[in-house]
Amino acid sequence: MHPTFPAIRATAIAALCAAPLLAAAQVTLKPDNQWRYLLTAGANASTGNSKSAALNISGEAARVSTIDKWTFIGQSAYSRNDGETQTERYALGTQYTRDLTPTWFGFGSLDALRDKLANISLRSSVASGVGYHVLKNDRHSFDVSGGLGYSRDRYDEPTDVDGGLRDTYGRLELVLAEESNHKLTETTSLRQRLALFPNLRDTGEYRASFDTNVTVAMTKDMNLTAGLSWRYNSDPGVGTKSTDAMFITGVSFRFD
Structure with a gap:
């Protein structure tokens, strides 16, 4: 059976609502030890044969010096579509990175996530490790990193994970990532990040994420973004899909 138009529209609204959270334009990174901020916000609503509404807000802050970087993000x-919730997701995160040598760096991160439709009441994650600057100049950067982390999921409803019905599920994870940033022109930039989280408690299971976006500066303070976001969890729990993917658009404002 082909999907109805309201179902298609509901899916599109959910994707557009979550999109800026996953690939917002990056806050300005300038090594002068000053805090800088970025705000992304959007909303839409419709009524008539179908009623729908969507709201998204994200904020990012960063302080960069010649040897370290500290970032915060909130999303x-x-x-809702025809009285049914399509998206309800909240996230907070921070990461500190410090150069150990001109090419090697260490990092530590802390993240929290609530995703009601994915049955996640709270996912808290902490990680630490080291990385290597493969390429680093004024226009391009490419980093690879690896470390060890711990994630703990608390579920709204008990779910079958790792062979048992659980209210919570904690596990050690490897953290493997690569990330690059590219200034293509004076007004256009590209960034991408791929991360893998192999489960050390249940060998063979893993999480993965990939984000890429293009940012075009319209003015000094306003940017347009477009990109793609992909998430995978090999063992998300019974009744939850393993893969989520979406096309991304957004408008962001800088406060430098």
Whole structure:
């Protein structure tokens, strides 16, 4: 059976609502030890044969010096269609990175996530490790990193994970990632990041994420973004899909 138009529209609204959270334009990174901020916000609503509404807000802050970088990010997305919630997701995260040598660096991160439709009441994650600057100049950068982390999921409803019905599930994970940033022109930039999280408690299971986006500066303070986001969890729990993917658009404002 082919999907109805309201179902297609609901899916599109949910994707657009969550999109800016996953690939917002990057806050300005300038090694002068000053805090800088980025805000992305959007909303839409419709009424008539079908009623829908969507709201998303995200904020990012960063302080960069010649030897270290500290970033914070907060994200929220919510949408409803014909009285049914399509998206309800909130996330907070921070990461500190410090150069150990001109090419090697260490990092530590802390993240929290709530995703009601994915049955996640709270996912808390902490990680630490080292990385290597493969390429680093004014226009291009490419880093690879690896480390060890711990994630703990608390579920809204008990779910079958790792062979048992559980309210919570904690596990050690490897953290493997690569990330690059590219200034293509004076107004256009590209960034991408791929991360893998092999499960050390249940060997063979893993999480993965990939984000890429293009940012075009319209003015000094306003940017347009477009990109793609992909998430995978090999063992998300019974009744939850393993893969999520979406096309991304957004408008961001800088406060430098």
